[in-house]
Amino acid sequence: MTEKVQTPVLELKGLTKIIRHKTLVNDLSFSLNQGDIYGFLGPNGSGKTTTLRMITHLIFPTSGDIFIHGHSVTRDYRRALSVVGSIIENPSFYLNLTAIQNLKLSASLADTPVGSSRINEVLEIVGLADAKQDKVKTYSLGMKQRLGLANALLCHPAIIILDEPTNGVDPAGLREMKALIKRLAQQEHITFLISSHMLREMQDLCNKVTIIQKGKLVETGRVHELLASYQVDNLEDLFFACVEGDQL
Amino acid sequence: MRRIGVLVQFEIKKMLFSQSTAIYTGIYLINFIISAIFFNIMGSDGTVLTAGNAQSFPIQHLQASFLFTGIFVAIYVGQIISQERAQGTLKLILTRATSRLEYFISKVVSILLFSVFVTLMMIALGYGVGMLFFGWGDTLSFFSVTTSGLPGVGLTLLSGLAFAFSYFAFGMIAMVVSMLSSQFLINTTMIGIALMMGQYFELLPSIKQYTIFHQMLFFHINIFEQPFDYNLLSFFILLAYCAICVLLGYQLLRKKDLYV
Numbered sequence: 001m002t003e004k005v006q007t008p009v010l011e012l013k014g015l016t017k018i019i020r021h022k023t024l025v026n027d028l029s030f031s032l033n034q035g036d037i038y039g040f041l042g043p044n045g046s047g048k049t050t051t052l053r054m055i056t057h058l059i060f061p062t063s064g065d066i067f068i069h070g071h072s073v074t075r076d077y078r079r080a081l082s083v084v085g086s087i088i089e090n091p092s093f094y095l096n097l098t099a100i101q102n103l104k105l106s107a108s109l110a111d112t113p114v115g116s117s118r119i120n121e122v123l124e125i126v127g128l129a130d131a132k133q134d135k136v137k138t139y140s141l142g143m144k145q146r147l148g149l150a151n152a153l154l155c156h157p158a159i160i161i162l163d164e165p166t167n168g169v170d171p172a173g174l175r176e177m178k179a180l181i182k183r184l185a186q187q188e189h190i191t192f193l194i195s196s197h198m199l200r201e202m203q204d205l206c207n208k209v210t211i212i213q214k215g216k217l218v219e220t221g222r223v224h225e226l227l228a229s230y231q232v233d234n235l236e237d238l239f240f241a242c243v244e245g246d247q248l
Numbered sequence: 249m250r251r252i253g254v255l256v257q258f259e260i261k262k263m264l265f266s267q268s269t270a271i272y273t274g275i276y277l278i279n280f281i282i283s284a285i286f287f288n289i290m291g292s293d294g295t296v297l298t299a300g301n302a303q304s305f306p307i308q309h310l311q312a313s314f315l316f317t318g319i320f321v322a323i324y325v326g327q328i329i330s331q332e333r334a335q336g337t338l339k340l341i342l343t344r345a346t347s348r349l350e351y352f353i354s355k356v357v358s359i360l361l362f363s364v365f366v367t368l369m370m371i372a373l374g375y376g377v378g379m380l381f382f383g384w385g386d387t388l389s390f391f392s393v394t395t396s397g398l399p400g401v402g403l404t405l406l407s408g409l410a411f412a413f414s415y416f417a418f419g420m421i422a423m424v425v426s427m428l429s430s431q432f433l434i435n436t437t438m439i440g441i442a443l444m445m446g447q448y449f450e451l452l453p454s455i456k457q458y459t460i461f462h463q464m465l466f467f468h469i470n471i472f473e474q475p476f477d478y479n480l481l482s483f484f485i486l487l488a489y490c491a492i493c494v495l496l497g498y499q500l501l502r503k504k505d506l507y508v
Contacts, residue, residue, distance in 0.1 A: 019505075056343050059505035081345040088343070092336030092508070094262075102340070108254045109344040151340070 007070060009034050009159050009191040010055070014064035017050055017215075024050045026215040027064070032159065032208075035189040037181060039196065039206035039223075039235070043243055047215035048195045049089055052163050055193075056086050069158060082111040085157035087165055091148025095137035099128055099147050102136060103154060110155045122150040127176065141168025149177070153184070159191040160184075166198055178205050203235035213243045251346050255354035256361070259328060263362055268327070272320050272366065276373050279316070280309060284381040301385020303397075306374025307404045308390060310367075310411045310468055315443055317366060318464060321415050322422045322439040324362050328355055329426035330435060336508045352498050359423060363416040367408045393472050403472075411468035417486040418460050420493035427500045458485055 008031035017025040025047040032038050042048045053059045055066050057077045066073040071080040093102040100119060107114035123132045126146040131139070139147065145165055152160045166174055178201065184190045196202050202209070203223065210220040219226060219242045223235065232238050263269060284305075286294040296312040297305070332338045341351060378385075388400035395403060425435050446461030456462045457478075463486055471479050 053505075053507070056339070058339060058342060058508060060503065078345045078347070081343065084343070086343050088339055088508075090336065092338075092340055094337055094340075095335075096266075105254070105258055106340055106344055109251055109341060109346050111345060155344075 006033050008032055008067070009069060010193065011067040012051070012055075012064070013067070015051065015054060015061050015066060016063045017047070017054060017059070018062045024215050025054070025061075028212065028215065028217055029064075030210050030217060030220050032191050032193060034158070034191055035185050036208050037185050037192040037206045038194065039202040039209040040193055040212075041195070041199070041202065041209055041235075041239055042212040042218075046212050046243075048212065049163055050215075051212070052086070052088055052161055052193075052195060055161060056084065056088055057081060058088065078111070082155070083158040084161065085152030085155065085159070086161040086163075087145070087148035087152055088161070088163050090164075090167065091144045091151070093136045093144065093147060093151075096135060098133050098135055099123065099139075099150075100132045102147070103151060106151050107154055112155070114154055118154065122153045125153065125180065126150045142170055142173045145169050146173070146177070149180070157190060159193065162192065162194045162196075164196055165194060166196060166201060174201065181205060199236040199239055200234070209235065209238075211239060211242045218242045251350045252354045252357070255341065255346070255351065256357050259354065259358035260361060263324070263358070263365065268320075268323065272316075273369060273373065275316060276313065276370055277377070279313070280305070280373055280377040281381075283309065283312075284377055288381065299385070299387070299389040300382045301387075302375050302378030302382055303385050303388040303400045303404075304390060305378030305382070306371040307388070307407050309370065309374050310407060311465055313370060314447075314465055315440075317370070317415055318418060318443040319436070319440050320366060321359070321363060321419045322436050322443075325359055325419050325422040326426055326432045326436050328358060329423055330430045330432040333430045333506065333508055334432065338506060339508045342506070348501050349498065352501050355423065356420070356494060356497075359419040360416050363412040363419055364409075367412040367415070371404060371408050391469060391473055407468040407471065410471050414460070414463040414467045414486055417489040417493075418464055420490050420497070421460060424493050424497050424500070427497055427504075457482060460486075460489055 011031040013029050015025055015028040016023065028051060040048055050059065054061050055073065057073055061074065068080040069083055073080045100123070103119045103123070107119055120129070123129050126149050128143065128146055128150060131143065136144065136147065145168060149165065152162070165177065169177060181192055182205065185192055194202070194206065206223060208222050209226065211218045226238055227233065230238050230241050232241060283295045283297060287297045287300050292298045297308050299308070342348070387394050387396045388403065393403065422439055425439065429435055443461070446459060447465070449456050449459040449461055463482055467482055467486065470482060
């Protein structure tokens with residue numbers, strides 16, 4: 001019996017970013033498979049957000065490339081990004097517009113425009129259906145995060161990139177968000193790449209992690225395998241074992 | 249093209265229903281009413297008006313709105329370029345695989361439409377205030393031009409288009425400034441100071457025609473007062489400002505790392 005070789009949903013190959021002689025991301029390579037929930041961990045200033053910005057084509061790599069479903073972000077970003085949903089750093093919306101108006105704008109810019117029914121569906125999924133006609137300026141940070149997730153889900157993405165998605169989310173909201181991410185990964189086979197400092201939450205949520213420090217890959221693999229290999233009980237201990245001397 | 253259309257439509261809606269537009273309308277209205285009252289009290293010595301009637305009112309006020317309109321254009325450009333970056337809404341657009349060229353073109357078109365919109369708004373308000381204070385009147389009187397009725401309206405619109413074109417060119421300069429720095433307040437203040445200082449180029453006859461400030465002040469008048477060659481040169485000067493700023497602006501955006 002031959003094993004089916006899975007094409008990675010996201011693949012980073014030798015990704016490097018140098019700004020003013022400072023190396024922010026250094027020859028970073030890893031890949032993500034369909035339906036996995038990846039924790040992207042690293043101390044402050046380790047290059048996580050810089051990497052996520054390069055994946056979403058907001059900043060350009062100095063060298064290396066990113067492939068999404070085999071399409072190069074540097075050479076064919078349109079096709080590459082057409083299957084990506086993201087919240088980078090914080091969810092940003094036009095504050096004077098309602099949630100639905102923001103999502104309509106976002107939907108109309110998609111490769112294949114998305115209809116109102118899908119907009120209502122994603123608002124329902126993230127629990128904002130009742131607040132969809134409210135202006136975003138009235139939203140709490142937690143609601144904006146959920147709206148960010150709705151926007152990320154809008155175009156049936158293959159991969160969702162979330163940068164600190166739990167910022168400002170209350171415990172109940174956090175539990176709902178974790179359940180939602182797990183459900184989407186399992187049922188719709190969406191891959192998640194999540195950067196977060198909340199290691200306990202990440203241990204609950206992720207089946208794989210990638211740890212970087214000073215822009216370099218330190219460790220990557222299945223959570224349970226890494227815990228066994230480092231002989232530690234939890235992700236927090238694993239993290240500090242990997243990035244010894246650095247702070248979260 | 250579809251994305252450019254979506255983004256331009258979005259900017260038009262924002263522009264029409266924004267608080268800023270209501271404030272600009274109020275400022276022009278108050279300015280025009282004060283001008284009409286002063287004309288009634290002091291005659292042409294007290295205002296920019298040389299004739300007290302509705303058909304002359306808007307065209308005679310275009311030049312007087314130099315500072316207001318320049319600052320409004322700079323604020324608008326700052327809002328759609330710097331603030332979009334500072335508030336991070338830029339990534340809502342660019343992470344949807346909108347190309348930077350599409351985004352850039354939509355901004356240029358929006359600035360053009362804003363310049364035309366502000367000018368038409370001024371003209372409409374001018375007719376309204378003129379009718380309210382003076383009635384339509386017999387003739388349109390504007391520098392050496394005297395006409396009346398529909399030809400006068402056409403002439404006002406033509407002058408308005410020339411006015412809007414020079415402010416669009418100015419908007420392109422403001423766009424480049426906004427792309428260099430996301431400090432909205434600093435950019436707008438710098439542009440405001442430049443507008444005030446720029447008027448002093450009028451003291452340098454050999455170069456004044458080449459300055460944007462001269463064109464903003466006089467292009468809409470000179471099209472009636474100066475020979476064709478002079479106006480053609482002015483037109484190409486404005487076109488050159490636009491072309492240089494569009495090329496420079498796009499080069500700045502094309503390879504810029506956006507930390508939004």
